[in-house]
Amino acid sequence: xxxxxxxxxxxxxxxxxxxxxxxxxxxxxxxxxxxxxxxxxxxxxxxxxxxxxxxxxxxxxxxxxxxxxxxxxxxxxxxxxxxxxxxxxxxxxxxxxxxxxxxxxxxxxxxxxxxxxxxxxxxxxxxxxxxxxxxxxxxxxxxxxxxxxxxxxxxxxxxxxxxxxxxxxxxxxxxxxxxxxxxxxxxxxxxxxxxxxxxxxxxxxxxxxxxxxxxxxxxxxxxxxxxxxx
Amino acid sequence: xxxxxxxxxxxxxxxxxxxxxxxxxxxxxxxxxxxxxxxxxxxxxxxxxxxxxxxxxxxxxxxxxxxxxxxxxxxxxxxxxxxxxxxxxxxxxxxxxxxxxxxxxxxxxxxxxxxxxxxxxxxxxxxxxxxxxxxxxxxxxxxxxxxxxxxxxxxxxxxxxxxxxxxxxxxxxxxxxxxxxxxxxxxxxxxxxxxxxxxxxxxxxxxxxxxxxxxxxxxxxxxxxxxxxxxxxxxxxxxxxxxxxxxxxxxxxxxxxxxxxxxxxxxxxxxxxxxxxxxxxxxxxxxxxxxxxxxxxxxxxxxxxxxxxxxxxxxxxxxxxxxxxxxxxxxxxxxxxxxxxxxxxxxxxxxxxxxxxxxxxxxxxxxxxxxxxxxxxxxxxxxxxxxxxxxxxxxxxxxxxxxxxxxxxxxxxxxxxxxxxxxxxxxxxxxxxxxxxxxxxxxxxxxxxxxxxxxxxxxxxxxxxxxxxxxxxxxxxxxxxxxxxxxxxxxxxxxxxxxx
Numbered sequence: 001x002x003x004x005x006x007x008x009x010x011x012x013x014x015x016x017x018x019x020x021x022x023x024x025x026x027x028x029x030x031x032x033x034x035x036x037x038x039x040x041x042x043x044x045x046x047x048x049x050x051x052x053x054x055x056x057x058x059x060x061x062x063x064x065x066x067x068x069x070x071x072x073x074x075x076x077x078x079x080x081x082x083x084x085x086x087x088x089x090x091x092x093x094x095x096x097x098x099x100x101x102x103x104x105x106x107x108x109x110x111x112x113x114x115x116x117x118x119x120x121x122x123x124x125x126x127x128x129x130x131x132x133x134x135x136x137x138x139x140x141x142x143x144x145x146x147x148x149x150x151x152x153x154x155x156x157x158x159x160x161x162x163x164x165x166x167x168x169x170x171x172x173x174x175x176x177x178x179x180x181x182x183x184x185x186x187x188x189x190x191x192x193x194x195x196x197x198x199x200x201x202x203x204x205x206x207x208x209x210x211x212x213x214x215x216x217x218x219x220x221x222x223x224x225x226x227x228x229x230x
Numbered sequence: 231x232x233x234x235x236x237x238x239x240x241x242x243x244x245x246x247x248x249x250x251x252x253x254x255x256x257x258x259x260x261x262x263x264x265x266x267x268x269x270x271x272x273x274x275x276x277x278x279x280x281x282x283x284x285x286x287x288x289x290x291x292x293x294x295x296x297x298x299x300x301x302x303x304x305x306x307x308x309x310x311x312x313x314x315x316x317x318x319x320x321x322x323x324x325x326x327x328x329x330x331x332x333x334x335x336x337x338x339x340x341x342x343x344x345x346x347x348x349x350x351x352x353x354x355x356x357x358x359x360x361x362x363x364x365x366x367x368x369x370x371x372x373x374x375x376x377x378x379x380x381x382x383x384x385x386x387x388x389x390x391x392x393x394x395x396x397x398x399x400x401x402x403x404x405x406x407x408x409x410x411x412x413x414x415x416x417x418x419x420x421x422x423x424x425x426x427x428x429x430x431x432x433x434x435x436x437x438x439x440x441x442x443x444x445x446x447x448x449x450x451x452x453x454x455x456x457x458x459x460x461x462x463x464x465x466x467x468x469x470x471x472x473x474x475x476x477x478x479x480x481x482x483x484x485x486x487x488x489x490x491x492x493x494x495x496x497x498x499x500x501x502x503x504x505x506x507x508x509x510x511x512x513x514x515x516x517x518x519x520x521x522x523x524x525x526x527x528x529x530x531x532x533x534x535x536x537x538x539x540x541x542x543x544x545x546x547x548x549x550x551x552x553x554x555x556x557x558x559x560x561x562x563x564x565x566x567x568x569x570x571x572x573x574x575x576x577x578x579x580x581x582x583x584x585x586x587x588x589x590x591x592x593x594x595x596x597x598x599x600x601x602x603x604x605x606x607x608x609x610x611x612x613x614x615x616x617x618x619x620x621x622x623x624x625x626x627x628x629x630x631x632x633x634x635x636x637x638x639x640x641x642x643x644x645x646x647x648x649x650x651x652x653x654x655x656x657x658x659x660x661x662x663x664x665x666x667x668x669x670x671x672x673x674x675x676x677x678x679x680x681x682x683x684x685x686x687x688x689x690x691x692x693x694x695x696x697x698x699x700x701x702x703x704x705x706x707x708x709x710x711x712x713x714x715x716x717x718x719x720x721x722x723x724x725x726x727x728x729x730x
Binding site: 048050074077078079080081082085086088090092093094095096105106109110154155158 | 622624625627628629630631632633634635636638642643646647650
């Protein structure tokens with residue numbers, strides 16, 4: 001489902017990637033851990049072309065990305081992003097839209113669904129995350145956990161093949177974090193390929209089939225440094 | 231052709247409201263316990279007020295060295311010589327010559343000042359130094375040969391002129407200008423049906439145009455006189471004496487001949503009395519005034535709303551262009567904003583209405599609306615640009631991550647948020663536009679402020695028309711100001727920063 005070859009990014013505001021290579025199978029959940037500033041978020045953003053890279057290639061959900069976004073048309077980007085969902089660490093829920101409007105915006109505008117169809121799809125997912133009663137609330141009226149779930153539903157409503165999650169629980173307290181991670185697992189398990197980035201090892205171990213460590217822009221198998229050196 | 235007049239006289243000739251009712255025993259700034267004549271003699275100079283914008287042959291700038299020349303310069307010199315002093319010219323706006331005289335800005339007003347009953351009530355007037363006729367100018371081939379046949383059409387003239395009084399006394403609709411060339415330009419363009427002005431002006435600025443025709447015979451006639459403050463009886467006597475002496479000696483005729491102004495009218499000057507008799511006695515506020523003021527206010531609000539409705543989408547488009555990645559579009563939009571913000575609205579109105587008239591022939595109202603819209607678009611562009619930039623970057627990124635294109639992101643995510651941010655500033659700008667709309671009177675639109683300056687002349691007082699005008703502006707702008715306040719409060723409430 002995802003195949004990254006020699007991905008390098010030299011000038012990044014946050015971090016640098018040095019020849020990252022990784023393959024992720026369909027339906028697999030992979031966690032990438034590592035210290036902040038190690039390039040985790042940058043890698044994630046490169047995977048759905050929110051940021052260009054300098055060298056290497058990315059194959060993701062049937063789409064191909066080349067350095068500097070070469071050969072990618074706006075139409076390609078739209079298809080890529082309907083196939084690859086993204087949840088930001090800061091969520092970025094649309095402040096002027098209600099929960100249901102946040103979730104149905106892409107189906108209505110990008111996929112050109114009818115309002116009924118879009119609303120039906122959104123309500124189904126909102127129901128599954130326990131937010132069916134909050135559809136008319138604005139983001140600032142929601143709790144942290146509720147907001148996180150809206151962001152996840154917004155990314156999943158287009159039925160992506162891949163879901164990219166940036167620190168999905170970092171803003172939540174322990175109990176809520178566990179609830180949210182449970183929700184994610186329940187919604188994606190086996191059907192959607194998930195790449196999640198976190199600095200929280202327990203979460204990674206709980207959710208992921210495989211844990212990778214990104215350090216200084218290089219991807220290492222999970223485990224401690226001493227194990228690797230041995 | 232005159233250069234574009236950049237200075238608009240928004241202040242019409244106002245009566246001395248401070249002195250209302252007390253028959254002018256007290257005066258303005260000048261010391262009046264003694265006659266100005268003593269001051270003139272003591273200083274050794276006679277300061278005379280006029281407006282260089284009046285143009286050839288009255289008072290105008292010598293193209294060589296920019297000092298004032300004209301037949302009135304020569305007359306002033308002759309008068310000063312008679313008084314044994316030097317003459318010094320003082321530049322003043324023509325339509326406010328009388329109030330400037332009353333304020334004490336100069337000793338006498340000497341610049342095509344016509345002898346009218348209204349002026350007679352207000353200041354002292356000398357014996358005449360020139361006899362003029364009012365000449366009607368129409369487009370060549372026009373069927374109209376008299377003022378009566380132009381009833382129902384607007385007739386161009388100068389504000390505060392004798393011709394203006396003549397038109398009004400006959401119930402005709404005047405279009406008011408501040409310069410002598412523009413009425414004839416508008417006549418050529420068909421914006422007015424005819425122009426009524428002094429024969430001196432008509433001969434130089436109207437009859438010379440191939441497309442225009444001067445109707446022979448004076449519609450009315452009158453005289454130019456020197457204006458002197460009330461209370462300066464001795465100065466008036468000295469000026470009268472000087473003018474008579476100048477006439478007797480033949481010097482006046484020499485001067486007028488030098489400027490090609492001598493004609494049969496001048497022979498009879500001593501017998502000329504005012505032919506047209508415009509309403510002269512001060513009247514009081516009537517229901518008709520109220521109706522005219524409300525009409526003026528409705529024109530003000532109509533122009534403002536139309537202009538703002540145009541300025542909004544233009545400003546929005548400019549703001550988006552300024553944020554575009556493409557350099558040319560960004561550059562063009564920036565240039566537009568800087569030019570329209572960096573030059574006076576008044577100048578833009580003149581250019582749009584007069585200078586560009588050979589290319590685009592706009593009616594006065596359309597030019598007013600478009601001029602205000604073009605100017606305010608620049609300000610709205612900055613409001614929207616700021617508002618768009620203040621929407622958190624993550625909002626656009628989230629839209630992109632969902633597959634929204636650039637335009638979809640703007641339309642569905644950025645604009646709905648930025649418009650709310652911009653709303654208070656937009657409301658404030660509309661209030662500013664409402665007041666700036668008074669400037670369109672320079673292109674002959676009679677809106678609220680113009681209505682006020684006209685009424686001030688008829689009522690011989692600024693106070694009542696001024697208060698009525700202010701009250702109407704306030705009535706229109708205050709609810710908007712409150713609305714802006716409320717919007718701002720609501721915005722502070724709603725648009726909490728997106729918690730991380």
